[in-house]
Amino acid sequence: MKIEILNSHICDPLNDIDRVDTIYMADAKILSIGEPPAGWQADQSIDASGLYCIPGLVDIAARLGNSGQTQQKSISSETHAAVSAGITSLVCMPDSNPVIDSAAQLEYVQQHCHSSSHCHVYVIAALTTGLKGDMLSEMAALKQAGCVGVSNVMHPLANNLVLRRAMEYASGQGLTLHYQAMDPALQANGCINEGLAATRMGLIGIPNAGETAAVGVCLALIEHTGARVHFARLSTQRAVHMLELAHSEGLNISADVAAHQLFLCDDDIPAFDPNFHLLPPLRSADDLAGLRQAISNPIFNAICSDHQPHDADAKLAPFASTKIGASALETLLPLVLRLVEEDLLSLQQAIALVTYKPAQMLNIDAGSLTPGATADLCLFDPKQEWTLQASDMHSRGKHSPFLGQRFKGKVKHTFVSGKLAYSES
């Protein structure tokens, strides 16, 4: 099938393209931009005047199952939610039930994705068995089976020695450790940032030091082991400063942040609203400002959704007893576009953080419109405004801290491997 997309504003940060032009694709690959291939005759021609065309988004942290259950039905619904939001490569985190900590489990997920998925799905595997934090997972077998990294996700490690061993072992296998920095003792069963909101509501707070202390330890161990570590889901400005300093001294590190951390702080939490029960927690207004300022720093190579879909029941309890996380695939691109609207990033910078930069870190064929690359792309209307409503969400999880908010920028068509995977009805 030969497809040409006419008159869209193409934004491809890797190739520094930012102009209105035509894209030619066939057999699941991008053929060229601007100049038609020799003897070109399109089977399908799409007029995309007024739309932006960007590489399909790469989301490096999502879950495919309701409350962690990875089932065929939810793989279909969540990857459909992904393509409806312009995401064409989605990285599934290992904290499902069962945990993805073995090659067999990874292959099981891959098989289900093969039959039910609407986009490319990659897996970051568990760093330790059952994510229990004490025994290393079989990382070589997991890599052989195709995992694109290993992570502790939201599960702290038993102690610093386990972290050291995990780093050494992962490095030896050429695997990047996606480390979510959290000191379990300092975290102390908290469910919200330690600050005035926690004091007011009488909820147990998680201090910033719960993150920074763990970052400090991890940096010391990176110096010692030389491991390749990616710091996942940062939430404090102090941690970012520590990483910037270490990066400037030559450590091979990078970091990401969940999109909601760039727009919300603990002052924004309506009394006991479980849609705001997130981990790491929404931090102070100062941290929010600090993260927003730092997002253009080269230490950041990704903004992710940290998508965690839940059944209605999961949030029907007092705040601390509710499940952690929100549905976030469908707000990833609109929030990233808001960073551009608010002059924190240029469009090229912003799109880079959800396309080629995370793709390069994961070493996957995605994130650009380079001729020869897989034809994953997203067409969106930059001017269309819409309101996020639970009933309109494609994800099976309907919980979001942004419910009721206005957004600008709406996905119209998404192509995965040269095929139309989503079109707004």
Place this chain on the structure above:
Amino acid sequence: MQHFLTTESLTLDQLTAILDTAESFINADGLSVKKVPLLRGKTIVNLFFEASTRTRSTFELAAKRLSADILTMNIAASATVKGESLLDTLRNLEAMHVDMFVVRHQDSGAAEFLSQHTSPGISVINAGDGRHAHPTQAMLDMFTIRRHKGTFDQLKVTIVGDLLHSRVARSQIHALRTLGAKEIRVVAPRTLMPTQLEALGVDVYDNVEAALSGTDVIITLRLQKERMQGALLPSEREYFQLFGLTSERVALAAKDAIVMHPGPINRGVEISSSVADGEQSVILQQVSYGIAVRMAVMSMLAGQ
């Protein structure tokens, strides 16, 4: 008011109306409460997920003095242990045509959560949720203060003890602020002081003598034995030495200062017997006033 969940959002008029209504239930002797038919035919359920003696029994008495039917459920040991969710428990009880729930729960926000899921027309009274709020306790404390001191605008009030875990202190602070107390001081070891409490309009002290100096109202909070675990405190003995309310320390306050405690007291831990049983103590009056104040809240929610 549909529900009574916290003192935080209440206006001066609302707080004053509660105190005035409570006053109207008190007999000429100043302590006992007469029986009135205001809530005849209404059904109230005490839903206690956490143990309580004082609060539960004064709510029961308050309901009976208002001529309501009251049923007390101690759920700590029953349904939720069997895996029934909080919401299912509520729905089952609602099916019994209840007009009002009085809820105590170990989770902050539990009363608010239930209030969002009750059928229209059903009221929820928060009888203590986690570390968040205990608004009827705070209101009976305000009632006690007003009875002894008349007005709030010249008062210095000192709250001593475990503020970190105290729902009572949070509710007192909001109420005292709105009622216009001149100065609210809080003092505790730093391990038991919540972050940024000063943003609620209080002065934070490290030293108990300084915090008590010239104060008009002393409120001591209960120190639970579990606090020795988790490295919050070294020992009860050291706590009493540093923060225990002794006669010598009470003497630093204004001559006519009153001493309050939400109960149950730990003698020799946060307060000495000589102070708890002393002339300045109004601890037992607090309990008595609890009935009238809870009657006021219940009758106001019922629209009476």
